[in-house]
Amino acid sequence: MQGNGSSTLNVAIIGAGPAGYYTAEALTTADECVHVDIIDRLPTPFGLIRAGVAPDHQSIKNVSRRYEATNCRSNVRFVGNLSLGRDITLAELGTLYDAVVLATGAAKDRPLGIEGEDLPGVIGSGPFVGWYNSHPDYKDLNPDLQVASVAVIGNGNVAVDVARVLAKTAEEMAGSDLASHAARPIHGSAIRDIHILGRRGPLEASFTPKELGELNILDNCVALVDPAQLPDESLDETLSGAAKKNMAILRAMAKNKPGDKPVRLHLMFYVRPMAVLGEERVCGLRLEKTRVEDGACVGTGETEVLPVGLVVPCIGYRTSPIADVPYNQRYGCFENEGGKIRDGLYCVGWAKRGPSGTIGTNKPDGSEVADRILAEIRPKGTKGRAGLEEIVAERGLHIVTFQDWKKIEAAEVAAASGPAPRQKFADVAEMVRLAES
């Protein structure tokens, strides 16, 4: 089937993460006259599956096999190392394709909004997680881990991931794909105390039992909870699901002793950061104690200083704005109605709904936007991928195809040692050279 035939619906999806792939899958399953180009600024596909999901959670990354199967369809193409904004404009894509879907995720950290948050030593979870996961943007981050105490702000699974990756030993991470540039500083760090800080209480925390439970079985690190911060045990009977499981884990942690293991992980509830302290770099966090009223966090006015040399806020993300695309400041995503931004322009995944939900949440999102496109858009005889190739050739761009990516992947697997599944490359030029070799 020709990509520029008048019966072909040409769709460009910007972003090769879960949302982009689920949309491509839904579009091409429903109608084989749809041609999809999945464009990503990186030479590697799969978005946060590669650069966000924790390196020691390999089984979660297996979902990428489903995306590979989508990419093996003749009417789906991966176009890596092509950035919307840097290499091509939205207006250009709008003339080449019948519909454009923004699946660009939400890579920017939500700011803490407190004094001192720009001090060296405050590193948002976006860069920090990207660094230990070999994201090319953050390979040179080089955080100073020769500090005794760290604050990880937030009570979601990203905070738990960051704390666990910092706490695990080299042996515990042997089967992971932790970035090689991060392994030495992490495993040679001076960190002895890791604090996970939550504004509200244990019942309001959003971490899941599996992730929380992993904190209580670390080789070198003991998880500690102040029993006074846990609700009366009589309440446990009234709990169900994740809340009940979390409470059982927290009660077990409350029985641990600080001296049980060399490193301590403190789960601190009912505190909110008021200021990051320090002159040249961070040396502490001023915290205000809080209480919860009707589910909301209320300050008590009582403050304390937590001495820390590194602060990693894990408090959510925002989509990067794109010129001429309306933006919803409140939710940090594109303004849209059921995935539609305007005629011919759609969004999906975190770019559509903000940074919430699991990988699987992006699947119904992808189906919804695919259904809308198929119902609303008719082929207009656009050039599609042939037109994109002309622009790529004119501008001398080095795009990476799916076959190229498979070469990069094979080299990563070959470079791995021991039980590690791969040793990831983090340098774009190196990956492009490999792809072209």
Ligand SMILES: Cc1cc2nc3c(=O)[nH]c(=O)nc-3n(C[C@H](O)[C@H](O)[C@H](O)COP(=O)(O)OP(=O)(O)OC[C@H]3O[C@@H](n4cnc5c(N)ncnc54)[C@H](O)[C@@H]3O)c2cc1C
């Ligand atoms: C640290 C972390 C850990 C997580 N762990 C889990 C987990 O264990 N289990 C789970 O279910 N969920 C997890 N999630 C959530 C899950 O990763 C998201 O639900 C999912 O990745 C969102 O998919 P997306 O496609 O919208 O965005 P992304 O996965 O972020 O994909 C967006 C893609 O767009 C590309 N892009 C951005 N801008 C441009 C541009 N201008 N031009 C071209 N391409 C561009 C990016 O390079 C990226 O590949 C985690 C999230 C984070 C942040």
